[in-house]
Amino acid sequence: MFDGIKNERNMMIHYSVVVLVVVFGVTLKLTVTEWGICLILCGMVIALEQVNTAIEAVVDLVTEEHKELARLAKDTAAGAVLVAAITAAIVGGLIFFPKLAQLFGL
Numbered sequence: 116m117f118d119g120i121k122n123e124r125n126m127m128i129h130y131s132v133v134v135l136v137v138v139f140g141v142t143l144k145l146t147v148t149e150w151g152i153c154l155i156l157c158g159m160v161i162a163l164e165q166v167n168t169a170i171e172a173v174v175d176l177v178t179e180e181h182k183e184l185a186r187l188a189k190d191t192a193a194g195a196v197l198v199a200a201i202t203a204a205i206v207g208g209l210i211f212f213p214k215l216a217q218l219f220g221l
């Protein structure tokens with residue numbers, strides 16, 4: 116599951132965010148639907164990070180030369196993780212910000 120320092124660091128960041136989501140989710144009393152959405156998004160980001168790691172490994176296995184297709188494969192896989200992470204952050208904000216604002220009376 117954890118391969119390489121950078122990938123291990125990325126996974127630790129993802130799992131730290133999951134812990135924060137669970138802590139804030141319990142504190143702010145998310146509904147079942149909100150829990151479902153948050154868990155799907157967390158799972159999507161972590162799964163895509165694993166696919167990204169797999170694609171990097173396969174590319175490095177196939178060639179160590181500098182090739183356009185290798186660059187395309189790695190950058191597209193990394194881009195997929197980024198798109199998922201940005202989507203998760205936006206949807207997480209839509210769920211958590213109104214509850215936080217209400218909690219702090221804003």
Ligand SMILES: Nc1ncnc2c1ncn2[C@@H]1O[C@H](COP(=O)(O)OP(=O)(O)OP(=O)(O)O)[C@@H](O)[C@H]1O
Nearest residue numbers: 121167171178179180181182183185186189190193
């Ligand atoms: N064989 C290659 N041919 C062409 N470009 C490459 C190749 N290997 C890596 N690159 C380029 O260098 C960047 C960094 O490659 P590296 O193998 O270090 O991936 P990485 O930093 O672990 O990836 P990421 O940060 O996207 O998860 C890639 O995103 C890609 O643009």
